[in-house]
Amino acid sequence: MSSNMYMISFGIVEIIFSQIPGFDQLWWLSIVVAVMSFTYSTIGLGLGIGKVIENRGVRGSLTEITIGTVTQTKKVWRTMQALGDIAFAYSYSLILVEIQDTVKSPPSE
Known part of the structure; x- marks a missing residue:
């Protein structure tokens, strides 16, 4: 399934929201x-x-529930991939704080 339409829609919404005066x-x-x-x-x-x-x-547990013909090894691998994705996304949380700080800071003179 392609997610291009969602990315394009998100970009359009961001462009529209960026035009709102005093959004901060x-x-x-x-x-x-x-x-x-x-x-x-x-x-x-x-x-x-x-x-x-x-x-x-x-x-259920990590390997107990059967999901079609997925092996226990694949279940563990997918679980580790999900945990890795969460850890990777967490590293960007500092960027979110910087963005919030930028939006909330008063305008400089």
């Missing part, structure tokens, strides 16, 4: 985003807890 003064936007993020996390946690209650316990 939208302090309430941070509150809305924080509430949305917290709500999304709460829904995910609730669905996870609901599934555990439905199954009467935690089912």
Whole structure:
């Protein structure tokens, strides 16, 4: 599946948002985003807890659940790839802080 359309759409939305004057003064936007993020996390946690209650316990492990003809080695490999992706993405969190600092800093004279 190609993700080109999503990348192009995201770029267009960014260009449109960059044209809003005083976008860095939208302090309430941070509150809305924080509430949305917290709500999304709460829904995910609730669905996870609901599934555990439905199954009467935690089912599966790293290699126990069968997913078609995937071997245990492939499952472990994919898990390690996912953890590597998370670690790689975490290294960019400092860039996010710099971007936020740039957006929130008052204009220089």
